[in-house]
Amino acid sequence: MADKFLLEVVTPNRLVLSEEVDEITAPGELGEFGVLAGHTPFFSTLGIGAVMYRQGNDKRYIAVSWGFAEVLDNKVTILAELAELDAEIDVDRARKRKEEAEAKLKTLSATHKDYLKEKASLDKAMNRMMVAGRRM
Amino acid sequence: MPSLKDIRKRIASVKNTQQITKAMKMVAAAKLRRAQETIVQARPYADKMREVINDLSARVELDRHPLLVRREVKTREILVITSDRGLCGGFNQNIIREVVHLLKNKEEGVETVQLNIIGRKGLEFFKRREYPIRKEYRNILGDIDYATATMVGKDIVAAYEAGEFDELVMVYNHFRSAISQNVVVQKLLPIEPDEMPEGGVLTDYIYEPSEKVILNQVLPKYIEVQIFRALLESIASEHGARMTAMESATNNAAEMIDRLTLAMNRARQAAITKELMEIVGGAEALK
Numbered sequence: 001m002a003d004k005f006l007l008e009v010v011t012p013n014r015l016v017l018s019e020e021v022d023e024i025t026a027p028g029e030l031g032e033f034g035v036l037a038g039h040t041p042f043f044s045t046l047g048i049g050a051v052m053y054r055q056g057n058d059k060r061y062i063a064v065s066w067g068f069a070e071v072l073d074n075k076v077t078i079l080a081e082l083a084e085l086d087a088e089i090d091v092d093r094a095r096k097r098k099e100e101a102e103a104k105l106k107t108l109s110a111t112h113k114d115y116l117k118e119k120a121s122l123d124k125a126m127n128r129m130m131v132a133g134r135r136m
Numbered sequence: 137m138p139s140l141k142d143i144r145k146r147i148a149s150v151k152n153t154q155q156i157t158k159a160m161k162m163v164a165a166a167k168l169r170r171a172q173e174t175i176v177q178a179r180p181y182a183d184k185m186r187e188v189i190n191d192l193s194a195r196v197e198l199d200r201h202p203l204l205v206r207r208e209v210k211t212r213e214i215l216v217i218t219s220d221r222g223l224c225g226g227f228n229q230n231i232i233r234e235v236v237h238l239l240k241n242k243e244e245g246v247e248t249v250q251l252n253i254i255g256r257k258g259l260e261f262f263k264r265r266e267y268p269i270r271k272e273y274r275n276i277l278g279d280i281d282y283a284t285a286t287m288v289g290k291d292i293v294a295a296y297e298a299g300e301f302d303e304l305v306m307v308y309n310h311f312r313s314a315i316s317q318n319v320v321v322q323k324l325l326p327i328e329p330d331e332m333p334e335g336g337v338l339t340d341y342i343y344e345p346s347e348k349v350i351l352n353q354v355l356p357k358y359i360e361v362q363i364f365r366a367l368l369e370s371i372a373s374e375h376g377a378r379m380t381a382m383e384s385a386t387n388n389a390a391e392m393i394d395r396l397t398l399a400m401n402r403a404r405q406a407a408i409t410k411e412l413m414e415i416v417g418g419a420e421a422l423k
Binding site: 011014029045 | 178285343
């Protein structure tokens, strides 16, 4: 059994990543899970969060929002609605988006139809900032 | 024989048209390039999705989810993808011909065939002829993103689950190259996985949160991805078809200008000859 396995991250708009990695952790909807090579077949939905992948001692992150992960013994496929590599994230834009969403949330009641939408974009913006903060 | 002035006017008008068709060709070419890039980018997701669906359906019984169950087909729906704009050669006609063929030749047991139309051109045709249209989408072709496909997909899945139809096929132009598109009829619902290779026992997945939740998310998404892909293919084909059509229109205009120029020169020469004759005749008379 190989120690490395293939990680592929795709979104409807592009192929984000396709590389051999040693380990990943991903934000399952029910909680974070980690995968090493030789994992048993596993299928999970994803929430908003960071996918960490490790190559040797090098750890990198991808901000993902919604989607699912298919884990086979030598391959992990992540089909996400949105995915951005840590190096690609525009921190200023994320911060602006976060402030906008926060301001809007204050004016909306929890039952308003836009509430969940704004909450989601707040979560996404915070997630981006967190992922960007981990790079370097 | 038309006068010199008439021919000159006609040449000017053809030249005008030629300029327009030339510009349209350039625009189509630029848009085609963009559309092609989008397709290439979207392909991995669609392919992965197909793999995942195959992996999944090999492991679950087909009666586990309504989108996988095969029902007796009484009502069939055709999702027709045409364009909003014309002047693109046989692009829309080819689709319409195929759909009319499907409407006229029902398979045994099928009682009704209804339409679901994307694109103004198809809509105009089928509305005028009063074919049954369940649903139509207007003005969605301008700027296709994944959200558009999500909207169409959600509606279709909801209608299918509500039993409004038992089978869905999609008819669209598949993009082969800038000069070649072909009409594809693709079955979308119920979802049919590829044949699995025989033998080899597959280990079951561990599902998180549960098999049901996963299927409920993955299967509709698959439909959306397929629609998304078809929309992109159709748009690239449209630009390709328009480019070819405008290219030949431009060539035809050039040919016409050549012919008219020839006629004009002939007319001019005839006029000059006539004038000369008159002068010579006049001089002759004065002697």
